[in-house]
Amino acid sequence: MDESEFLASYDPRAFPPVAVTVDVVALTIREGALHVLLVRRGEQPHAGRWALPGGFIRPAEDLAEAAVRELAEETGLTPRVHIEQLASYGAPDRDPRMRIVSVSYLAFAPHLPDPRAGSDAADAAWHRADRLPELAFDHGRILGEGLERARAKLEYTPLATTFVGETFTISELRGVYETVWSVPLHAGNFHRKILSVPGFVESTGETTESGGARGGPRAKLYRAGDARLLHPALLRPAREEEVR
Amino acid sequence: MDESEFLASYDPRAFPPVAVTVDVVALTIREGALHVLLVRRGEQPHAGRWALPGGFIRPAEDLAEAAVRELAEETGLTPRVHIEQLASYGAPDRDPRMRIVSVSYLAFAPHLPDPRAGSDAADAAWHRADRLPELAFDHGRILGEGLERARAKLEYTPLATTFVGETFTISELRGVYETVWSVPLHAGNFHRKILSVPGFVESTGETTESGGARGGPRAKLYRAGDARLLHPALLRPAREEEVR
DNA sequence: ACAATAGTGTCTTTGAGACAATATGGA
DNA sequence: TCCATATTGTCTCAAAGACACTATTGT
Structure with missing residues (x-):
């Protein structure tokens, strides 16, 4: 047959x-x-x-x-x-x-x-x-x-950018990480870290129309870059409990 | 109904x-x-x-x-x-x-x-x-x-220990990584790295019966530890091509 | 003026990796 | 003896994180 x-x-x-x-x-x-x-x-x-x-x-x-x-x-x-x-x-x-x-x-x-x-x-x-x-x-x-x-993928992929709009500020992106991971992140270190990952975000040259709701300077706007994997990754704060 | x-x-x-x-x-x-x-x-x-x-x-x-x-x-x-x-x-x-x-x-x-x-x-x-x-x-x-x-899981889990016997040497473990990843790894750095990851391997106190096939000292024997995740992880050498 | 936030600078610690050195045991 | 291998030491560089500082803007 x-x-x-x-x-x-x-x-x-x-x-x-x-x-x-x-x-x-x-x-x-x-x-x-x-x-x-x-x-x-x-x-x-x-x-x-x-x-x-x-x-x-x-x-x-x-x-x-x-x-x-x-x-x-x-x-x-x-x-x-x-x-x-x-x-x-x-x-x-x-x-x-x-x-x-x-x-x-x-x-x-x-x-x-x-x-x-x-x-x-x-x-x-x-x-x-x-x-x-x-x-x-x-x-x-x-x-x-x-x-x-989802929490794990935030670490090594640009997934976070799919939760924000077409253009976004670094603070908005930080908000996504803080929300999904349920941990506060240090604003300054986060800022530098994001910009140091090749292809994660690219500058639009624009800034927000006004400062934040409670004051502060106008933030620069970014859009998602072409990276599909983040290298180096953004690791969550160590979770000793989950290791063993 | x-x-x-x-x-x-x-x-x-x-x-x-x-x-x-x-x-x-x-x-x-x-x-x-x-x-x-x-x-x-x-x-x-x-x-x-x-x-x-x-x-x-x-x-x-x-x-x-x-x-x-x-x-x-x-x-x-x-x-x-x-x-x-x-x-x-x-x-x-x-x-x-x-x-x-x-x-x-x-x-x-x-x-x-x-x-x-x-x-x-x-x-x-x-x-x-x-x-x-x-x-x-x-x-x-x-x-x-x-x-x-499988290649990815070698990075952040003790998966490699499931490819070797009950007890094994650091070199055997390195052989698993080299085989699955198809890359040569530096023996000295690998050795220190493995021992620095908490819970990855634990010493048995024993050594191999004899040296390697082509000579060398008797290697210490280890068994798998109780870690379920490796922290810090063993990252593969950077693969720029795969990032974008 | 005051407070909150964006963004940058600096320092410390950890870890990865290059390279060297020493010691051991088989052929 | 000679050589491969195990293990440890040293140094450099990258990166994470703590902390401080300046500049800007809303109230």
Whole structure:
């Protein structure tokens, strides 16, 4: 039997049924705090509970496409978001309906608008990452791993620039790091450090229109540079506890 | 309709059929070179071609369990291997049979034996990572990403100790780094660096029975320490090309 | 005037890496 | 003996972080 004969006789329904979903951990910063997008489930199971936006993949669609589509469908958010794969979860009992394997994605974007509820979701809203409700399925774990991934990626990629606007000040960038890492950073040292990493930011030659809300000089404006990796990296303050 | 009524009326077959497989990138070092475990496919499609060991997940089995089982079944390898999830691949046309989403795993182990062919595989063998044949499906890409992940993890985790025996010398450890990274490292600096990372290795108080094959003093023996992350990390020599 | 902030200067400490030196044991 | 290797020492440079200082702007 050659390959074409084999394929003609092949019955896909012979395998036990499995479904594949994508779930998205979408992050943004609003009002100085890290926020996660959650939807309130409108259908069983776990109806009424908060969950990550997501859903079943469609036949001719790649995984990342499905993640972008679900984000748009359930929340009305359609900006060009950075999206990257996080991990997959397939414990046999993670969904009571049937065997479901979920591929999770991480999405970042600057000052996103309030979402509108879409078809599957009764409600969609940004939640502060430090004050989260109990989530449906194993979404609490997925979200936790997404947050940790985002924190880690700030260290060695220019990810932070995707949380700010087209142009930004070094202080705004510092705000992103402080918010996501939940640590205060030294303004002077941070400033010098950012400018010393080749390709992280490039000057626009402009400055802000006015000083800060509580005074101070006008800050220079920068835009994201062409670096894809930061070298040397910006390491988080040592976390001895996490090492062993 | 409450949740139990909903589940009773739920028909899993209503969704388009998808299958989930696991594929394993198993790495070891033999004869001073990094090797990858490949199996020759015994069935259609791609019969006769080399591929990563793997296969369909079973109903009551978690993803990581499936990866370990497939590795054992197809190759006869059953040692306690480190295994960790790599990524998932779900392009609609990646398998001609049907829609298949593959979750890939990375496995490491020290001086593994020659595999024996299992049920699904006509043949199984270790291949040098720098001389690979063309692989079935998108396994070439998966393997490439697995190798890069392994190289990166050597930097900030004690992964290298899983490639050597229970006890080892600093030189053996250096050999792992040199092999996986394909770069020569300075013996003296490497030695001091390893001993300066808290919890990476701990002394056994013993030394090797005899000096090296071509002479030299007996080296002290170490075992893996309790660190889960290396701090400070062992960074690869700067790769300017990869930064932009 | 006062306070807050942007940006720069300086110093200390740590760590990476180049290079040298010493000691040991196999062939 | 000769040579490869293990281990330690020394020096230089890069970078992180603490701290101080100046300049600018809003209130």
